[in-house]
Amino acid sequence: MIKVEKVSKCYGEFYALKDISFEIEQGECVILSGVSGSGKSTLLSLIGAFDKPTSGFIEVDGDIISKFPDFHASTYRLQKIGFVFQDFNLISSFSVKENILSATIPLNQSKKETNKRIEEAMNLANISHKAFQNSSSLSGGEKQRCAIARALVNNPDILLFDEPTASLDAKSVESFIKMLETFHHMGKSIILATHDVRLLDLKIKTKVIRLQDGEIIA
Amino acid sequence: MISSSFLNFLYLTLQTNRTRHLSIFIIGSLIVFILSSSLFIVSSLKYESKKVVEAMSDFTITKLNHRGYLHTSQIDELSQKYGLSAISSRVQERYFTTPQGYSFLIIGVDFFEEQGSKEFSDISKRGDFKKFLMGENMLIGQGVNDYLSKNHYDKYFNFKTPSGALKKINIFDTLAQNSSIVSNDMVIIPLSLAQEIFGMQEDELSSIGFNVPNDAEWDNVKLELYESFYDIDVVSKKEIQNMYDEIFNFKSGLFIMLFMILLFTYMVLLYTKYSSILSNEKREIGILRAIGWSINDVLKLKFSEMSFVVISSYLIGVLSAYIFVYIFNAPLLSSLFLGSSNLNLSIIFTPIIDMLSLMMIxxxxxxxxxxxxxxxxxxxxxxxxxxALS
Known part of the structure; x- marks a missing residue:
């Protein structure tokens, strides 16, 4: 379970988030919606332990992750979180498979186990056919699938997506939505930060949290 | 613990950045190669000079400012002094060939004296002195040998005495090439032959050598000799060794200059690497951190990556310097250390590995x-x- 309790984040005098509180059950799908600058991405990065709140705390499965020292925050990102960035953040000189491999290295697994996980992740993200293609030569949709496979490879409980449909065509959005349904059925907790209205009509049960100027409005 | 996946990923990052790594490897190897080559040459020269000097008499007496000759009667006076042993007589004069003006250092040795035979047996290849003394023979340095061969004197050489007569002396053997730093222009002959070549009387000598087994008495002996003989110079083998060291240290001044230039190049390289990390690799490190790599994981990867490149360039640099100096005798670079010479100086460097200096490099x-x-x-x-990602 993810518990966000009275979380505020300010940069100087500017409040990106103000007293945000909500809870997400395991396997739940939550959409953080709102216009640009409403605080969706900031909230997502706090849940992903990329940053710490100015006040309040975030608890994940009983651990207050917002107070984790760097090493524990890294372990949390490695094992519990799968983050898909808006611009995917792939290493451009690596192939698809090598990008996915990069997420497994700190786990110190055997080569056999690593390869098995990479194959599974690529199958789930439907990118196996591009395994050896350089990531810089992929289309937007393929890059996203590569980033999703990298997020899935360590079998995390929580998947975080930052504006996942921002650079996708209609067909890719459709295929992304199908993927979300699969992850939901796998029992993953999913949090999407988006202002794309197409994602508000998912077939799976979703909770929508609307943000405006750093505050929850609905 | 390093897993196979980590090694696999390390190989991948090395491959991905191979152009940059290759340039660091080549420049690094070149720097280490030049430094190690210079180090090997100086170590080898110092070793050879030390070996030759060690075999010398502890002290050598010459006439003050080399004006005139010593007298054999002075050997008797020395032998009466307490604490002196292995007193040996020596003729050591420079012989000028004409008209080219090349010169040989002729050393006339009394081979029946123990010290004389010991000193030169170390640098002679054959060292069969009985056979050597049976005729009018000479041992010649490598440079002398090259000069004589060039002038078609393959078996003997005619020395011209002050009276104008020619003295034919047979070439018995050449001195070991690895001692060339000291013996290149040497001609070693029996004492009486040397006296004949320079028109000296039988009781005249250029120098007298002797040992003082008690090291603590060296300074006292020297003072006593200066008091007894007002017109002599006394040189200890320590002073000769110091002179050689000073020559090599002076020549290694060049090495230091070279080192400073290389160090500057190296600093530029370091700066480039530093800047490259801050700009190009910043995003890559940010991605790795975002997907769960800890600071230690990132440091481990970058440390392993650069260790591989830098250590392999160090090893290749040292290995190629070893081959260059000890197998190919350091063409071009050796002349920086050997300088100009009366006769063509070709040296075979004895392999000496100075671990402390290699560690310092x-x-x-x-x-x-x-x-x-x-x-x-x-x-x-x-x-x-x-x-880091932004």
Whole structure:
């Protein structure tokens, strides 16, 4: 379970988030919606332990992750979180498979186990056919699938997506939505930060949290 | 613990950045090669000169400012002094060939004296002195041998005495080439022959050598000799060794200059690497941190990556310097250390590995490089991953 309790984040005098509180059950799908600058991405990065709140705390499965020292925050990102960035953040000189491999290295697994996980992740993200293609030569949709496979490879409980449909065509959005349904059925907790209205009509049960100027409005 | 996946990933990053790594490897190897070559040459020269000097008499007496000759009666006076042993007589004069003006250092030795035979048996290849003394023979240095061969004197040479008569002396053997730094222009002949070549009387000598087994008495003996003989110079083998060391140390001044230039190049290289990490690799480190790599994981990867490149360039640099100096005798570079010579000087360098200096090069080369990688990597890795990605 993810518990966000009275979380505020300010940069100087500017409040990106103000007293945000909500809870997400395991396997739940939550959409953080709102216009640009409403605080969706900031909230997502706090849940992903990329940053710490100015006040309040975030608890994940009983651990207050917002107070984790760097090493524990890294372990949390490695094992519990799968983050898909808006611009995917792939290493451009690596192939698809090598990008996915990069997420497994700190786990110190055997080569056999690593390869098995990479194959599974690529199958789930439907990118196996591009395994050896350089990531810089992929289309937007393929890059996203590569980033999703990298997020899935360590079998995390929580998947975080930052504006996942921002650079996708209609067909890719459709295929992304199908993927979300699969992850939901796998029992993953999913949090999407988006202002794309197409994602508000998912077939799976979703909770929508609307943000405006750093505050929850609905 | 390093897993096979980590090694696999390390190989991948090395491959991906191979152009940059290759340039660091080549420049690094070149720096280590030049430093190690200079080091090997100086070590070998110092070793050879030390070996030759060690075999010399503890002290050598000559006439003050080399004006005139010593007298054999002075040997008797010396032998009466307490604490002196192995007193040996010597003729040591320079013989000028004409018209080219090349010169040989002729050393006339009394081979029946123990010290005389011991000193030169070490640098002669054959060392069969009985056979040597049976005729009018000479041992010649490599440079003398080359000069005589060039002038078709393959078996003997006619020395011209002051009276104008020619003295034919047979070439018995050449002195070992690895001692050429000292013996290149030497001609070693029996004492009486040397006296004949220079028109000296039988009781005249250029120098007298002797040993003082008690090291603590060396300074006292020297003072006593100056008091007894007002017109002599006394030189200890320590002073000769110091003179050689000073020559090589002076020549290694060039080496230091070279080193400073290389160090500057190296610093530029370090700076480039530093800047490259801050700009090009910042995003890559940010991505790795965002997907769960800890600061230590990132440092481990970058440290391993650069260690592989820098250590392999160090090893290749040292190995190629070893081959260059000890197998190919350091063409071009050796002339920097040997300088100009009366006769053509060709040396075979004896392989000497100075571990302390190699360790010093390792520390001066590898440590700053790794530090220059680790510090900026740590700075980037310890910033917020989102900041590194932006």
């Amino acid at each position: 390792f520390l001066l080369f590898v440590v700053p490089f790794l530090v220059a990688v680790i510090i900026p990597t740590w700075r980037v890795a310890s910033t917020n991953p989102k900041e």
